[in-house]
Structures are given as C-alpha cells and as structure tokens.
Amino acid sequence: MKKITVLLSALCMAAMMPATSQAQGQFKLVEQSLNDPDNTPLPVFPVPSERQVKWNETEFYAFFHYGMDTYTGEEWGSGLESESTFAPPKVPNPMQWLKAAQSAGMKGGIAVVKHHDGFCLWPTATTDHCVTSSSSENAKKTNVPKDFADAARQLGMKYGFYISPWDMSSKYWGEPDGKGGYTDNYAKKVFLPQCVELAKYGNEQFEMWFDGATGGDHAGGYGSKTSTSKRTIDDAQTYYDIPNLRDSIHNLLPDAVMWGVGGEARWIGNEEGHAGETNWAMGDAESGDENGWKWHPGESDAKATTGGWFWKSYEQVLSAERLFQMYLETVGRNATLILNLPPDRSGELPQATVNRMAELGKLLTDRLGTDLALKANIKVSETRDAGANRNYEATNMIDSEKDTYWAPNDGTTSATITLTWDEAQIVRYVSLMEYIRLGQRVKSFTVETSEDGVNFTQRASNVKTTTIGYKRIIPLNGMTASSYGTGYKAKAVRITINDSKACPLIHTLSVY
Structure with a gap:
C-alpha cells in the first residue's frame, strides 16, 4: 500500500465540521491510501507513449532514397523535371530492397515516395507530377508505397514513408495571399491529402518521415513553376497545419511516430551515424537534456554509401566495420539508426550494397548474437x-x-x-x-x-x-x-x- 497526503480545504468540509472546528484554520491534512498490490515503482517523468516505445524497439532500419533524383543525378531537384525523365527499365523492386535490409539485421524501412521536387511515386489525385504522367510504361506501373508495404508485410518487417512537406513543383506551395502571407491551399489541396493517401497503404506504419526543409536558397537557385524568387516558410507548424495533420495521421495510423513535425522523435544533430555518449531521451541534438519536459528520443540518419542520399554512379559502399561502428554509436547510445541504402536506376539496390548488408548482418550476429x-x-x-x-x-x-x-x-x-x-x-x-x-x-x-x-x-x-x-x-x-x-x-x-x-x-x- 502506498500512502499519500491530500490537502483539503476546510471550506469544502464545512458542512461536516462543527463551528468551532471551522475557526481553527483553513486547511486540514487527510491521509489516504492508494492500493498498489504490485508495488510498482513510481514513474520518473516524462515517459514515452506506447507508439514511441514501439518505435524505439525497431532500433535499426533502412532509408531508401529513390525517385526523380535517381535519374537526374541531383540531390534536391527543381520541380521542373519532365515526368518522363522517371523511366525505370523495369518496375522498381521494394522486395529486393527490404530483403537486403533484413539480411543486415534491420527490422524495417522507410521509403522516400516524394522528395522536394514534388514527384510522387504513386498514383495520386493531388498532382500531375507523378508516375502516371510519365511516358514510360514501367513508370505507369510503379506504386512504391503499395509494393513497399506489401513486401514489408510478407517479410514481417516494419515500414513507413518519407514525404517532403516542401514541394517545388506545386503552384500552391508558398502561394501569396495578397496580404503579405500565404494561402492555405497547399496544405488543404496537396500536402494533407497526400499524407492521407499514404496512410491508406497500411495502418501498421511505424513512422511517417517529414523532412525539415522549408524552402530558402535552393528554391531561388532552382526556380519553380510559379516563381523564380526565394520562398521560405517561417512558420511551418501553421503553414502545414501540423496539429490537424498529427491528429489525422494518428487516427489513421495509431503506431506511427511523425518524425520531423510531430514532436515525437528528434534528429540526433548530424548525418554521420553517431549520438552522444551521454544521451537523454528528452531535449534535442546529440545528448538531449536530463531536465527536458517531454519524451523526445533521438534518431540518427546516416548514409551507407560515399555518394549522396540518392544513388550516384561513382559511389561506394562503406565497409562492414564502419557500419558496425555506426551501430555501436547510435543503437548502442540510446538512439535509433536509419541507414540509407539508395536503389539505382534499375529500381534495385546495387549488388555491392546487397553483399555489404549481408556482411554487416554477419558481424552483428557473430559479435552480438550470443549472450x-x-x-x-x-x-x-x-x-x-x-x-x-x-x-x-x-x-x-x-x-x-x-x-x-x-x-x-x-x-x-x-x-x-x-x-x-x-x-x-x-x-x-x-x-x-x-x-x-x-x-x-x-x-x-x-x-x-x-x-x-x-x-x-x-x-x-x-x-x-x-x-x-x-x-x-x-x-x-x-x-x-x-x-x-x-x-x-x-x-x-x-x-x-x-x-x-x-x-x-x-x-x-x-x-x-
């Protein structure tokens, strides 16, 4: 039995107390008991939500950057690309991607299905800048969210999607309202509907990944379909209607942590695959904050290759030893590791990547497999x-x-x-x-x-x-x-x- 002391106002008890008692003071200490048959330790706040616990248990998962940039050689496209530039020689193969990740000991993956160029890798009602507008027959047959989700379910892996809030192809993104601000057309007509479309590919999704880019120099440098001036959204929470997005997605995907906008997980502060040796699951950056007021665990995003996030013809795969070091410095330091494996223009992972993932999986099993x-x-x-x-x-x-x-x-x-x-x-x-x-x-x-x-x-x-x-x-x-x-x-x-x-x-x- 745990006991607590409750402070009750004497005014609230006046009807039960004689007049002489009322004059003796304004408060009375009353001892109560709360039944705790399991003798459970009291929590130390903050504590994680159930979805945050499940997310943390994923530990190690893959990032698959694939899309228009794979075929243009860019990292951040302009939004001006012809849809027919996306022309895979065969239908992309997410099953192959996930099998390679699983061989490395990963428990899931996040597929990039829309990057900053706005090109969508699924048939969507929100824009013509998508696979169905390409002249390529293989592009028209492409539906990465569907195929990725189906493959993950078959393999018993967790899955989710990356969707960029910034969209350089959309005429609505940063649309002036004539009063010095912006209209809400992009959030209402494009971004939120796209997120809802993706949510319908499976309610088991464990993470929806939103990049933090909100315009700036790249918008001016690359141009756009509606303006060549720089457009930067300063108040992304309001512009993207994040509170509504968060509630809507959580209703559809109860286990999905919303990375980047939901306040449920944080960027670890680098893209090099390491967290701080001291790392609290509250606060920000590599080390967090012991006195942080909300549960905010760290995720480390890192590249398994020497090129960019999207595939490059010159890239090489990091050694298994280097990748194992990343694992120790992220998963082994109270963070999760999302390791990028970029598919090439064939729509599959290069064989060198597949082989290296098997090597990494063997290292993890050999070194951390016998307790x-x-x-x-x-x-x-x-x-x-x-x-x-x-x-x-x-x-x-x-x-x-x-x-x-x-x-x-x-x-x-x-x-x-x-x-x-x-x-x-x-x-x-x-x-x-x-x-x-x-x-x-x-x-x-x-x-x-x-x-x-x-x-x-x-x-x-x-x-x-x-x-x-x-x-x-x-x-x-x-x-x-x-x-x-x-x-x-x-x-x-x-x-x-x-x-x-x-x-x-x-x-x-x-x-x-």
Missing part, C-alpha cells in the same frame, strides 16, 4: 519486494522478456549487479537496457571485469558511462572503431550504478 549473460549466475545488492502479480528479481534481466525488470527499493539510487561464470569467458561488450516505460533514470555507471572472480578492473574507463536509456552497448576496450579486439578473460562482470534519478529499473543485461 553470455544467459548462462551466468546473477546477484544484485538489493531487490524490491515482490507484488501480487510481479516480482523484481535480478533474473528478470536475463529472462529475455521485455516487460520484466529488476528494481531496488524506492530511494535507492546506487546499486551493483554482478554476473559470474564457473568457467572464464572471453567478453567484449556489455549491453544494458532500462525499462523506459517508467522513464529514463540512470545518470552514472561503471563496468568492471574480474579474471579470478575476486579482483576487479574497470573497463571502458575512457567512455562516458553516464546514461543508459532504451539501450546502451559498452565496448569494454573503450573503442567503437576496432571494438572487437581480443577481449578480456572474465569469471565475473560487475556493473555499478553510481547515480540515478530514482531507483534504477533494468530490464535486460547482456554480455557478449
């Missing part, structure tokens, strides 16, 4: 009392269940967790996951290993072992590049939580 913690003995310095339907035992951290967790008592902000093996193991990584449904808590921790089970040596001492969040992976040699190494012989691994905003809640502890 030594599952066969360890585990002890903790303190365990919270069990409730009627839930316990908080140390073994919850190695039971492979995502909804169980270890917890100490209220008020405990430091603790130790020790794993031991009868025979020494070669260890290279320690992974920790907090039970984020009740908030992010841990502020400082250390990791040690012991070869004899008695004498311990701190590992990764050069790493900021501060935050954990959804997931933190610590290379014990302290390096994300060349992280694998020879490892350390250990009969014991000890994690010490030095400080936490409230009692720490760890739902998974893994050793590799």
Whole structure:
C-alpha cells in the first residue's frame, strides 16, 4: 500500500465540521491510501507513449532514397523535371530492397515516395507530377508505397514513408495571399491529402518521415513553376497545419511516430551515424537534456554509401566495420539508426550494397548474437519486494522478456549487479537496457571485469558511462572503431550504478 497526503480545504468540509472546528484554520491534512498490490515503482517523468516505445524497439532500419533524383543525378531537384525523365527499365523492386535490409539485421524501412521536387511515386489525385504522367510504361506501373508495404508485410518487417512537406513543383506551395502571407491551399489541396493517401497503404506504419526543409536558397537557385524568387516558410507548424495533420495521421495510423513535425522523435544533430555518449531521451541534438519536459528520443540518419542520399554512379559502399561502428554509436547510445541504402536506376539496390548488408548482418550476429549473460549466475545488492502479480528479481534481466525488470527499493539510487561464470569467458561488450516505460533514470555507471572472480578492473574507463536509456552497448576496450579486439578473460562482470534519478529499473543485461 502506498500512502499519500491530500490537502483539503476546510471550506469544502464545512458542512461536516462543527463551528468551532471551522475557526481553527483553513486547511486540514487527510491521509489516504492508494492500493498498489504490485508495488510498482513510481514513474520518473516524462515517459514515452506506447507508439514511441514501439518505435524505439525497431532500433535499426533502412532509408531508401529513390525517385526523380535517381535519374537526374541531383540531390534536391527543381520541380521542373519532365515526368518522363522517371523511366525505370523495369518496375522498381521494394522486395529486393527490404530483403537486403533484413539480411543486415534491420527490422524495417522507410521509403522516400516524394522528395522536394514534388514527384510522387504513386498514383495520386493531388498532382500531375507523378508516375502516371510519365511516358514510360514501367513508370505507369510503379506504386512504391503499395509494393513497399506489401513486401514489408510478407517479410514481417516494419515500414513507413518519407514525404517532403516542401514541394517545388506545386503552384500552391508558398502561394501569396495578397496580404503579405500565404494561402492555405497547399496544405488543404496537396500536402494533407497526400499524407492521407499514404496512410491508406497500411495502418501498421511505424513512422511517417517529414523532412525539415522549408524552402530558402535552393528554391531561388532552382526556380519553380510559379516563381523564380526565394520562398521560405517561417512558420511551418501553421503553414502545414501540423496539429490537424498529427491528429489525422494518428487516427489513421495509431503506431506511427511523425518524425520531423510531430514532436515525437528528434534528429540526433548530424548525418554521420553517431549520438552522444551521454544521451537523454528528452531535449534535442546529440545528448538531449536530463531536465527536458517531454519524451523526445533521438534518431540518427546516416548514409551507407560515399555518394549522396540518392544513388550516384561513382559511389561506394562503406565497409562492414564502419557500419558496425555506426551501430555501436547510435543503437548502442540510446538512439535509433536509419541507414540509407539508395536503389539505382534499375529500381534495385546495387549488388555491392546487397553483399555489404549481408556482411554487416554477419558481424552483428557473430559479435552480438550470443549472450553470455544467459548462462551466468546473477546477484544484485538489493531487490524490491515482490507484488501480487510481479516480482523484481535480478533474473528478470536475463529472462529475455521485455516487460520484466529488476528494481531496488524506492530511494535507492546506487546499486551493483554482478554476473559470474564457473568457467572464464572471453567478453567484449556489455549491453544494458532500462525499462523506459517508467522513464529514463540512470545518470552514472561503471563496468568492471574480474579474471579470478575476486579482483576487479574497470573497463571502458575512457567512455562516458553516464546514461543508459532504451539501450546502451559498452565496448569494454573503450573503442567503437576496432571494438572487437581480443577481449578480456572474465569469471565475473560487475556493473555499478553510481547515480540515478530514482531507483534504477533494468530490464535486460547482456554480455557478449
């Protein structure tokens, strides 16, 4: 039973109190009890929504930049391109894209279906600047959202779409209202209807991706169909009618995080594939803000190739080791990783990309696929009392269940967790996951290993072992590049939580 003290106004109780009592003061303390049979730890706010939890669980997914720019060689097109420039030699093959991503260990993908040039990769009622206006028969048969969603469902993967709010092809984008502002025709006639069209390709979508570009120098430099002057929207929230968009999309897609406009996930602050070693799921940029008022986890968008976001004939694929480093520095630092794999003009991923994704998947499996913690003995310095339907035992951290967790008592902000093996193991990584449904808590921790089970040596001492969040992976040699190494012989691994905003809640502890 948890007890709380409630302050009640004596004026509200006047009818129940004698006159002499009313004269003694304006307030009275009344003790109430709230029934908590499970002895659940109180949340540390802010906490994620259910859709944000599901989004975080996706962890690693692909970005597929494909469209008009694939055929023009541009990154940001002008909107002036002839629709017939989009002329794939065969119908694009999203199944091939997603199979390659899955082989790399990715759980889903986001397909670019409309970039800043405004060209839509599906039959749409909102514009003629789309696949059905091309003279190419293969273009007319193209419907990337439909084929992408169908392929993802067949493969058991998550999926979503990128749709640019900025549209250089639309006569309505930035249309002057004659009063120094803009009309709402673009939002009403083009952007919102396009988002609704995309939502109808499947209500399982986990993310709808909106780029932050809102005009500026590129608009002037490339021109447009209605104006050669620069057009920049300063108040995108109002211009794109974001509150209405957010409500409409969430009604249609209850699990879709709206990246870029919804306030549900943040850009990590770079396009290089790394988050801060300290990374709170609140605030902004690489490190977030411990005192942020809303749950705002980070997503890192990065390129797997040396070219642009769209395919270039000269590009090469980054090494599997470099991509593994990105994984450690994003997924392993409380962020998600969306890795761009650009299809070429054939409408498929180049074979070099396909091969590299298989190599990356093998690295992830070889290095992070066998959890030594599952066969360890585990002890903790303190365990919270069990409730009627839930316990908080140390073994919850190695039971492979995502909804169980270890917890100490209220008020405990430091603790130790020790794993031991009868025979020494070669260890290279320690992974920790907090039970984020009740908030992010841990502020400082250390990791040690012991070869004899008695004498311990701190590992990764050069790493900021501060935050954990959804997931933190610590290379014990302290390096994300060349992280694998020879490892350390250990009969014991000890994690010490030095400080936490409230009692720490760890739902998974893994050793590799």
